[in-house]
Amino acid sequence: MTAKLVQAWTDIDPKDAKEIDLTRDLHISAPLNEMGERCPWPWEPQQLVGAPIGQFHCSYCGAMVMAGMPHIDYAPDERVLTPENLTSIFEWCEPSKM
Numbered sequence: 331m332t333a334k335l336v337q338a339w340t341d342i343d344p345k346d347a348k349e350i351d352l353t354r355d356l357h358i359s360a361p362l363n364e365m366g367e368r369c370p371w372p373w374e375p376q377q378l379v380g381a382p383i384g385q386f387h388c389s390y391c392g393a394m395v396m397a398g399m400p401h402i403d404y405a406p407d408e409r410v411l412t413p414e415n416l417t418s419i420f421e422w423c424e425p426s427k428m
């Protein structure tokens with residue numbers, strides 16, 4: 331059995347996540363708030379199905395989330411430079427291709 335490098339937080343049931351702190355456990359993915367910080371415990375919003383509160387601030391990371399929906403991920407889109415996509419973006423921007 332090969333362990334996946336990173337487990338998706340959405341694959342974990344809230345009742346199995348009680349001891350998890352995603353700011354410390356980097357083997358599990360985490361949604362980011364508007365500041366680009368990992369949410370320590372993103373399972374709260376999805377458990378509020380039917381709660382009449384609509385949008386609210388996640389009490390763990392402060393991100394604006396929707397009650398009854400999975401925690402919103404404010405991760406930047408792929409056009410933001412990372413070490414992984416630097417080369418492809420550089421090629422895409424190359425003047426000779428314009």
Ligand SMILES: [Zn+2]
Binds near residue numbers: 390
């Ligand atoms: Zn959060």
